[in-house]
Amino acid sequence: MDKVFDTIIIGAGPAGLTASIYAKRAMLNFLILEKWLPGGEIANTYEVENYPGINNVSGAELADKMIDHTKELGVNITLESVDHVEFEGDIKKIVTDRNTYLTKTVVIATGASARKLGAPGEKELSGRGISYCAVCDGALFRNKVVAVIGGGDVAVEDAVYLSRVAKKVYIIHRRDELRAAKREQEKMFAIDNIEPIWDSVVGSFNGTEVLQSLTIKNKKTGVISDLELDGAFVAIGMNPNVDYLKDAVEFNDGGWIVTDSLLETSAKGVYAAGDVRNTPLRQIVTSVADGALAIYALQKYL
Numbered sequence: 001m002d003k004v005f006d007t008i009i010i011g012a013g014p015a016g017l018t019a020s021i022y023a024k025r026a027m028l029n030f031l032i033l034e035k036w037l038p039g040g041e042i043a044n045t046y047e048v049e050n051y052p053g054i055n056n057v058s059g060a061e062l063a064d065k066m067i068d069h070t071k072e073l074g075v076n077i078t079l080e081s082v083d084h085v086e087f088e089g090d091i092k093k094i095v096t097d098r099n100t101y102l103t104k105t106v107v108i109a110t111g112a113s114a115r116k117l118g119a120p121g122e123k124e125l126s127g128r129g130i131s132y133c134a135v136c137d138g139a140l141f142r143n144k145v146v147a148v149i150g151g152g153d154v155a156v157e158d159a160v161y162l163s164r165v166a167k168k169v170y171i172i173h174r175r176d177e178l179r180a181a182k183r184e185q186e187k188m189f190a191i192d193n194i195e196p197i198w199d200s201v202v203g204s205f206n207g208t209e210v211l212q213s214l215t216i217k218n219k220k221t222g223v224i225s226d227l228e229l230d231g232a233f234v235a236i237g238m239n240p241n242v243d244y245l246k247d248a249v250e251f252n253d254g255g256w257i258v259t260d261s262l263l264e265t266s267a268k269g270v271y272a273a274g275d276v277r278n279t280p281l282r283q284i285v286t287s288v289a290d291g292a293l294a295i296y297a298l299q300k301y302l
């Protein structure tokens, strides 16, 4: 008979890595699957200033520390992408790009990915001047003119980061005030080469081979103008990474996985942790807390 794991953790970001630490310490027979690089979204984060006990650390450093912690405990991360799942019955099936696994419980910790704007030219010029990760691609725009599109924490963080590399950074927001934390806004407004463009939306991304300009519409005045630049960083939020789940669990209207207070989904024995679920706060600290709670809860279930 095929081996049946106690649990399979899908995703090795902060939530999944923490779940693996708790699973190892609970001596569970488990697998942790990761489709890309362990560390998740924090590996793309320039600076983390709000994780207790570790101040002013780069996201990559914090990710390395978490991965080292799991290695010290003897956790092996299996680099496979989950393609589809079957959650009916007591034994669940997880099908990856290479194998099929059986398990009594599952921790879904696949996080979220950057949302697209959906404007004309975005698809064609993506990777040719349009980016969704300032930390990954910012260095390509040394002494160039760039824009960040968005008004939340990530948009402001991106603008601050890019101001150290680029000659000029516009931050384009559809309202006349930002949603980002006040402290981060103050930091940003104190930087000379950052200029906000308020009440404006991007109508199109223009360029033949590479991005050359944005067409912008001011929502209050109706004025349409072209902004010449070299790079645009879209920072308008995230979508959950749940395609592989199809309809195996319940989602809310935004597409996030619905869980109860012990992080169990609508499928018995299947838990969701971190950014992928319907949590009001998507941060490292909340994701690691979820990873721990999911293992606690599934042990009770087992």
Ligand SMILES: Cc1cc2nc3c(=O)[nH]c(=O)nc-3n(C[C@H](O)[C@H](O)[C@H](O)COP(=O)(O)OP(=O)(O)OC[C@H]3O[C@@H](n4cnc5c(N)ncnc54)[C@H](O)[C@@H]3O)c2cc1C
Residues within 6 Å of the ligand: 010, 011, 012, 013, 014, 015, 016, 033, 034, 035, 036, 037, 038, 039, 040, 041, 042, 044, 045, 046, 047, 048, 049, 050, 051, 080, 081, 082, 083, 109, 110, 111, 112, 154, 157, 241, 244, 273, 274, 275, 276, 282, 283, 284, 285, 287
């Ligand atoms: C630019 C940026 C800056 C941020 N700055 C901060 C900050 O300063 N402080 C803070 O607290 N938070 C910050 N965050 C938020 C923080 O990164 C997230 O809350 C956290 O990473 C969520 O952890 P997670 O484990 O739930 O998901 P993720 O980190 O998204 O990890 C999910 C993992 O699952 C993997 N995966 C996805 N699909 C599959 C599949 N089908 N099969 C296998 N594996 C899969 C992914 O490759 C990924 O490694 C920032 C986020 C961004 C984007």
